[in-house]
Amino acid sequence: MIDHPPRYVVPSATEATTVLRRLAREGWSTREGFAVAEPGWDLAPTRLVLFGRVPDIETVRLAVLAAARGAGVVAIADPTGDLGRALVDDLSRLGPVHRDPDEMPESAPESAVSRLVPEQRALLERLADGETIAAAAAAEFLSLRTANRRIAQAREALGVRTTREAVLAYVRQRRPGRRDADC
Structure with a gap:
């Protein structure tokens, strides 16, 4: 089970759906869009994952702000394009960013x-x-x-x-x- 907000940048809606289904099974609530209207800064206790396409730099900013506030993020963006790279770079400053829908932080065979x-x-x-x-x-x-x-x-x-x-x-x-x- 993931105990920190998940961050995924995937290239397609199909891959995003795979991630979102798994997160929902683990108790995360999901909501489309990256704008956050919830009062209070820390969203981590809500176990909220925001998802959607990232078509412009403003959406990159919204997704990063949501992640900084403790929400999980599943973004659909071309990781090789300018927006996708900017999103991955900015989210990486907050913690690990996963690009493979099958990658789970606890089960990844990588070193700490x-x-x-x-x-x-x-x-x-x-x-x-x-x-x-x-x-x-x-x-x-x-x-x-x-x-x-x-x-x-x-x-x-x-x-x-x-x-x-x-x-x-x-x-x-x-x-x-x-x-x-x-x-």
């Missing part, structure tokens, strides 16, 4: 490190090289608060409690001899 977003990997790489969180944040052009949030998300994804444990888990699981930019 591969599920980290690029900012998280970059921060952990810098921490592994001995930098402080403040120095790593500055080098990655992030505020200290954002860096701390990204590291906290990385700890959760890696299943550890401390930043030190996250760095150790990252170092053990990353590809040997490869830097984040090479992955």
